[in-house]
Amino acid sequence: MTTASEIRDADLLDRPLPRLPGNPDARARDLAERAVAAVAAQVLLTPKPGLADHTSDARGASLAAAAAPLYDAFHAAASSPGLSASQLAAVREEAGARLTDEEGLLGLAQALRALLPLVAARAGGADTVREVCARAEAASGLGTYALITDFALPALHEARALGHDEDTARLDALLALMARRQDPAVAASRGPLAVRMLRRDAASVLEAGGRGTEEGTQRFAVLEGTVRRYGITPADSAGLLAATLFLDALEATDTPDAAPAEPAAEHLERLTDLGRRIAAHRARLGLSLPDLARRTEASPSYLRYLETHPASPAPGFLTRLAAALETTAEELSGALTDVPPGLARERREPALVPLSESEARSLLASHGVGRLAFTAPDGPVVVPLNYRVTPDGGLAFRTRPGSVTNAAGGQRVAFEVDRIDDATSTGWSVLVVGTARAVADADTGAALDALPGTAPWAGRDRDRWFVVTPHRVSGRRITLSDEA
Numbered sequence: 376m377t378t379a380s381e382i383r384d385a386d387l388l389d390r391p392l393p394r395l396p397g398n399p400d401a402r403a404r405d406l407a408e409r410a411v412a413a414v415a416a417q418v419l420l421t422p423k424p425g426l427a428d429h430t431s432d433a434r435g436a437s438l439a440a441a442a443a444p445l446y447d448a449f450h451a452a453a454s455s456p457g458l459s460a461s462q463l464a465a466v467r468e469e470a471g472a473r474l475t476d477e478e479g480l481l482g483l484a485q486a487l488r489a490l491l492p493l494v495a496a497r498a499g500g501a502d503t504v505r506e507v508c509a510r511a512e513a514a515s516g517l518g519t520y521a522l523i524t525d526f527a528l529p530a531l532h533e534a535r536a537l538g539h540d541e542d543t544a545r546l547d548a549l550l551a552l553m554a555r556r557q558d559p560a561v562a563a564s565r566g567p568l569a570v571r572m573l574r575r576d577a578a579s580v581l582e583a584g585g586r587g588t589e590e591g592t593q594r595f596a597v598l599e600g601t602v603r604r605y606g607i608t609p610a611d612s613a614g615l616l617a618a619t620l621f622l623d624a625l626e627a628t629d630t631p632d633a634a635p636a637e638p639a640a641e642h643l644e645r646l647t648d649l650g651r652r653i654a655a656h657r658a659r660l661g662l663s664l665p666d667l668a669r670r671t672e673a674s675p676s677y678l679r680y681l682e683t684h685p686a687s688p689a690p691g692f693l694t695r696l697a698a699a700l701e702t703t704a705e706e707l708s709g710a711l712t713d714v715p716p717g718l719a720r721e722r723r724e725p726a727l728v729p730l731s732e733s734e735a736r737s738l739l740a741s742h743g744v745g746r747l748a749f750t751a752p753d754g755p756v757v758v759p760l761n762y763r764v765t766p767d768g769g770l771a772f773r774t775r776p777g778s779v780t781n782a783a784g785g786q787r788v789a790f791e792v793d794r795i796d797d798a799t800s801t802g803w804s805v806l807v808v809g810t811a812r813a814v815a816d817a818d819t820g821a822a823l824d825a826l827p828g829t830a831p832w833a834g835r836d837r838d839r840w841f842v843v844t845p846h847r848v849s850g851r852r853i854t855l856s857d858e859a
Contacts, residue, residue, distance in 0.1 A: 402498060403453035410449040410494050411442060413621035414486045417613055420545050424553075424595070425573075425602030426482060426613050441483055444473035452491045456499030460514055463491050485560075485614025492517065493618055497625065504528075504622050505690065519556070519615060525691035526551040526672070527619040530581065532688070533677040539587035547585040548619050550598075552612040553577035554672075560611055569607050576601050582668070584675075650682040652707050656700035670699035725801075730850035735805045738792070738850065740764055744832075745792040747772070747843075749783040749811065756782075761831045762790070763823070770807060770843040771814075771823050773831050783811040783841065790843055805850035807843065814840035 418427075448470035452458060458466070471484050492511035501507040508520040530551035534544035554577040562570050576598035583590040601607070657667055664675040671678070673692070681688065681696075688696065690704070697704040730738070748757045758780055762772045770790055774780040788811045793804035814820050820840050831837045 399454070403450050406453040406494050406498055407446050407449035409624060410490050410621055411445050413490065413624070414441075414445060414483060414617045416545070416620050417482060417486060417617040420542060420549070420616075422599070423546070423549060423613065424577075424599045425607045425609050441474055444470040445483065445487065448487060448491060449494050452495040453498040456495045458495055458514075460516060463495065463515060467491055482610040482613025482617070485611050486617035487614070489517070489519065489614050489618040490621060491515075493520075493621060504625055507622065507625060520618075521691065522552060522555050523615060523619045523622060525695060526555050527615065528623060529673065529677075529688060529692035530585070531619065531623060533673070534585055534587060537585075537587065537677070539585070543585070543587040545616070545620065546595075547581065547587070549612060549616045550577045550580050550586065552615045552619070553609050554581060556609075556612050556615065558609050558611045561607055561609055565605060565607055569605055572601055572605065573598075573607055573609055578672075581673075649708060653678070653696070653700065654682050656702055656707070660701065662700075667699060671696050726854050728852050728854060730803065730805070730852055732848050735848045735850035736768070738794075738803060738805050739770070739807070739848070743792060745770070745790050747780065747783060747811075748789040748791070749786050751779050751782045760833075762792075763826050765823070765826075765842065768845065770809075770845070771826075772841055772843075773837040774839050774841065775837045776839055778837075780841070781813075781839070784813040786811055788843060801853050803850060803852040805848065807845045808847040809843045809845040811841050811843045814842055 448466050451466050452463065455462075467487050470487055474483050474487075492515040493507055495514060496507045496510035499510065501510045504524060508524055512518065512520050527548040531544050531548040534547040535541075539547075554574050556574075558570055558573065561573060576594070580586060580591050580594045580598060583594050585591045586595050602609070653667075657664075662670070664678050667678055668675040671692075672695075693708060694704045697707045700707065743762065744759060745762050746757050746759050748755065750756070756779060760772045760774070760780070762770050765771050772780075788809065790807040790809070791804060792807075793802060795802040814823065823840050
């Protein structure tokens, strides 16, 4: 069993959490020791606004005394990973009865509540942070794990990426939890106004770049003054920090065994592309770094780091960042850049349903990229190009004099637009059949130039306009049978 001195050092967290040992007893001991180490690391962190730490001998003795009940509870969860929610609650209550009131001030009871389902999920074979959190939430009914994956872990990574020491990084993770958590204990003991003040002051430190910056340090002092003045004890956030540190150790192995190793140069190039995509989407939306920081609830310094350095943000934060930039995580990360769509497996009982003409025209509306099919001198050709829907319902596109696309003028052509969602194996397509004609009138060309979204990706030297007048517009959608 873990000794008091080992608990005080919490050195197990300095090493990545290895793959699960084959021996169930060894696995249970390993997970129990690491869970206790995560609690110890939370308690030993100093200073923590409104929370006790190890700066007094009494607190250190209290932590040492708590080692046995904590270890026993985590070992029980790891030894029987199939425990139900009621059984996990019974284990928690038995251990909680052995913790004193003083130990409760350290956030131990809250850590026990958050960590037990994680330990059981990990022991049950969940191998990644996402899997562990999903199983833990299903088993316990706790809805707090998203706060860890979407806010606390990204804050921890951000501070480390910026070169701050480990204590500062862990403090920033704690602040991220305080800023987001509606702490029920604080609300019950000090009222909802105290919760709002705690969240406000914690968020203020993060907005200043975290505890590791000069302004952040000043704002941290304001936060400490607030919690002292109003007697606020955010023990729930402290417990979630222990769970954050346990998952952080697990994250070092959050990669499927079957994933092929990537050459370092290619890996860096792909990660650097993330920064370019973030900057491009910011420019498209007219967002400054502070604007994007407000949308994502991250610090501007971290966003600047993502744009200028190779980085791999946590999945939850990448999803939040993509939403703020009005795109998808897959597109933002470049995961789909060199992969044709449609590689996902089909869903059970899909349905192919026709679209009405109004639905099809609605999907065509505004502008985008489509495919023009026509007959060139050498045979049938399909050309992808940017298009714009004109006010009278035509499809306008630009090309360069002398390009093969000029052959479409005067022809009956087909124009296709689609959208594929690999995540759900669904999508839609719209087909327009009509006649293409070159725009000879200068005033009409100038009017088309003035429309937004008409610049072709292939270059602005394409100044010859064509318009397809639709004769028939149709479409189809792949959906799930219960949505048809």
